[in-house]
Amino acid sequence: MNPSAEVSPQVLSSASGIVRIAVDCMGGDHGPSVTLPACQAFLAAHPQAELLLVGRPDALAAAQGWQRCAVVAASEIVEMDDSVEVALRRKKDSSMRVAISQVKPREDGVVAADACVSAGNTGALMAVSRYVLKTLDGIDRPAIATVMPNQKDGYTTVLDLGANVDCEPEHLLQFALMGSALVSAVEGKHNPSVGLLNIGEEAIKGSETIKKAGELLRSVANGGHLNFCGNVEGNDIFTGRADIIVCDGFVGNVALKTAEGLASMLSSFIKQEFTRNIFTKAAAIVALPVLNHFKNRVDHRRYNGAALLGLRGLVFKSHGSADAFAFEQALNRAYDAARNRLLDRVHDRIVETLQALPTAAPGGPQIPVAKTA
Amino acid sequence: MNPSAEVSPQVLSSASGIVRIAVDCMGGDHGPSVTLPACQAFLAAHPQAELLLVGRPDALAAAQGWQRCAVVAASEIVEMDDSVEVALRRKKDSSMRVAISQVKPREDGVVAADACVSAGNTGALMAVSRYVLKTLDGIDRPAIATVMPNQKDGYTTVLDLGANVDCEPEHLLQFALMGSALVSAVEGKHNPSVGLLNIGEEAIKGSETIKKAGELLRSVANGGHLNFCGNVEGNDIFTGRADIIVCDGFVGNVALKTAEGLASMLSSFIKQEFTRNIFTKAAAIVALPVLNHFKNRVDHRRYNGAALLGLRGLVFKSHGSADAFAFEQALNRAYDAARNRLLDRVHDRIVETLQALPTAAPGGPQIPVAKTA
Structure with a gap:
């Protein structure tokens, strides 16, 4: 060096x-x-x-x-x-x-x-x-967070995306806190909302782990340390109902890849339709500015740059296949996160919640005692 | 009555x-x-x-x-x-x-x-x-299966979509067998291929349950009772790499809803772009036949009609919000399934596999003994 x-x-x-x-x-x-x-x-x-x-x-x-x-x-x-x-x-x-x-x-x-x-x-x-x-105090497992565009013309931050295949409720809480810190640092949103990815909106839905995670998140929210908006479903990644959506890494990875697969299929179908014959090609020329505007709006390269959260240092991951424009976006996200002290924010958020929870939610579930990595 | x-x-x-x-x-x-x-x-x-x-x-x-x-x-x-x-x-x-x-x-x-x-x-x-x-002999849990369009201009059948939030490897095998029977009955495909939804293609990826399910599916495939093509990822729902993709109901439901959410967002974005001003509206008129062709191709109403598999009777589920065209597609699917004896096919497939597995794969994992419902 x-x-x-x-x-x-x-x-x-x-x-x-x-x-x-x-x-x-x-x-x-x-x-x-x-x-x-x-x-x-x-x-x-x-x-x-x-x-x-x-x-x-x-x-x-x-x-x-x-x-x-x-x-x-x-x-x-x-x-x-x-x-x-x-x-x-x-x-x-x-x-x-x-x-x-x-x-x-x-x-x-x-x-x-x-x-x-x-x-x-x-x-x-x-x-x-x-x-x-090493991991931060209070974090058992680092998580990968990325953003996806939503219908409110904003972004939904989703984590974890594959670092943790099996998660306990406590891990999902840690993801919620880290995701909140990330969104407030990078997007400047005060107290962003967090949804728990589930297969129905009712609190009785889902696996045992998800139900317990819901209880835990609600209890922390009652203590004023989280803006928890309850269960959300897969489509809510794109409706923008929550600023942050937490899930285990298996589910998050499948959701992300499913979205990528559908986007890629639709884009190839549109291309096929507009290149079908001389008439459709003429239509494509007329529609080109509109189609380009649409394409820019949903351009996945703009959302490149996933954060590895929960470590004692800021690490951002670019898509392996990124081009220069996409890689630059990952640099931008890392820059914003560092400039807005994401590391300190994650640390503070975790420590605050750890210290406050027992008093804030008497009798409620406890976050496990922070591990020193 | x-x-x-x-x-x-x-x-x-x-x-x-x-x-x-x-x-x-x-x-x-x-x-x-x-x-x-x-x-x-x-x-x-x-x-x-x-x-x-x-x-x-x-x-x-x-x-x-x-x-x-x-x-x-x-x-x-x-x-x-x-x-x-x-x-x-x-x-x-x-x-x-x-x-x-x-x-x-x-x-x-x-x-x-x-x-x-x-x-x-x-x-x-x-x-x-x-x-x-009641359920069929050899089936512990019924599953919900639907089709999604893929880039090969065919359909991918995905199950389970929400009936079972936690699944054991044996359940995923049963889904694979039932899905195979469904696709051969409704689409007339002999020995359709089955993929296991995972977060990577390598056999070492995923949770313990998924890894064990992979072993079980491979062993049944080696016995000649399944056309198993290994792990697939979320995007493969749309690449068409496998005719059937099996997963637990939590993951399947999230994947389906994520796809629905993205499709709905993209469709509203396209509408917004083409109605932005008088020029884009003019472009829309020119592009309308192409856009309509595209819309028909990915029209989710065409794929309406999920099968409830593993019961002693054929039940099909239409989307609650279906219009008459969509509901008719669900009737069509039920008709095709009944005409092509789906119930017998599922039953035969399960019985065959149950009987053959111990000899076909000595020392390999065993399907649990069939339960009489």
Whole structure:
């Protein structure tokens, strides 16, 4: 690791107003051919930002001479199909791991970067992040949160998206608190609403775990520590009934992939219909501006950048197949989160709830005592 | 119950080539104003079909004099928000229950109808069907199966969609067998492929239950009793990678509702874009034939009619909000299923697998011994 002269790692970003992001430039399906142009565009749009470009220096040569930017060398690459085991045990000098290490506080509490972004494979990114950074006090399991567009022309934040296949009610509460912190930090919403993903709106619906999670969330909401709006259903991801929707990682992953699959099918059907013959092609030319406007509105690239929440450091995950525009959005989300102190917010929210719950809800369910990771 | 002179309940439909369907005419959001026009259109299109129209005779007066049709009186209606308890214990003469009773064999084995269709509330329909008809030997839990369109211009059948919130591997196997029987009966596909819904394609992915279900399905497939194509993901509902996708009812319900929510949002966005101003409205007129073609292709009404599988009788569920066109599709599906002996196929498939598995897969997992309901 050899940050060049342009940035000084000793400067605490939060004090100076500068936000510094470590970028795993080698990750994802495309590596530097996507990440470098995205970094360049991001720097141009954010005069207060600095980047640490992590990867093989020869592959990052194009970035030489860029302002507010330094290359941090890493000799290995976690491939998209590498197992967690390989990423964790065998590639200790991977660009992914080195990028994550930049957000780990040193002994004096100083961090080299405020957030880290990678398009590497999700399982490896979560495992390495967890290993290098550890979880926050009060968090048993980190979660992956992303946003999806909704009918209110806003976003719905959904978590978990696959980090945890089996969840206890306490984990769903932790997701609710972390999701609230994320939305208030990144979208500036005070006290955003949280819904529990279920298969009916009534409190008696769902599995035992979900029913217990509902009770727990209601009890925390009664104590004033959560804006819980009850059960929601799959379609509510898009109606915007809740700012945040919590679910276990299996269900969240299926919902996300189902939505991606449907969007992709509909988009290919529209294309087929408009290219069917000369008349439909003519219609397409006339309708093009409208169709483009529609396309931009639902462009999934705009929502790229999932947060890994619950760690002692900010890590954002880009889609592996992201192009430069999409990767830049992930950088934007990481920047907003760091600038608005997401890490402190998650920490404060958890601590507050932990301390207040026993008094706020006497006799109600208790959050398990915080584990030190 | 007083079938009029036009049909004779003694005639065994399967022997005569006639297919008789009992219709809960009072169920759903709209009752007879939707179900009667649907029945009329259905009868016109199916000269081999007969209908038993179940409901309050005064509400069904419009059907007087229709050919191949009889009214079966039922004095009560299960409302859309009635609890299972109310439907089961308090409304014993509901149109839903009387309709279901028509497919229950009498002591001499004769049935009044070959299938039953209702747009009433799902929970009540499943509970009453289960109570009146009982489950088939070898089936622990009935499941709800529906079809969704896929990119191959075919359908993917997904089950379960909400009848079972927690499932054991054995239940997922039963879903796989029942789904295979359904697709071969209704779509005429020999040995359709089955995928297990998971959060990754690798066999090591997912919860313990899912991993064990994968092993069980593989073992049955090795015995030649199932065309199992491994793990699939949420997006594969729409890629058409498998003819049938099995999952527990919680996950299936979330996937279905997520897809419905996204489709509804995209459709409202397209409408908004094309009605934004005078230019976009002009573009809409030019693009209308193409947009209509697209709309027809993905029209969810065409896929209406979910099968309740695993019961000793064929029951189909229409969307509660179905219009006459949609309700007619549910009648069509019930007709196809009855004509192609779906009930026998499910029964045969289960019995075959039960008998063959111990020899076919020595040392492999065993299906639990069939329960007599």
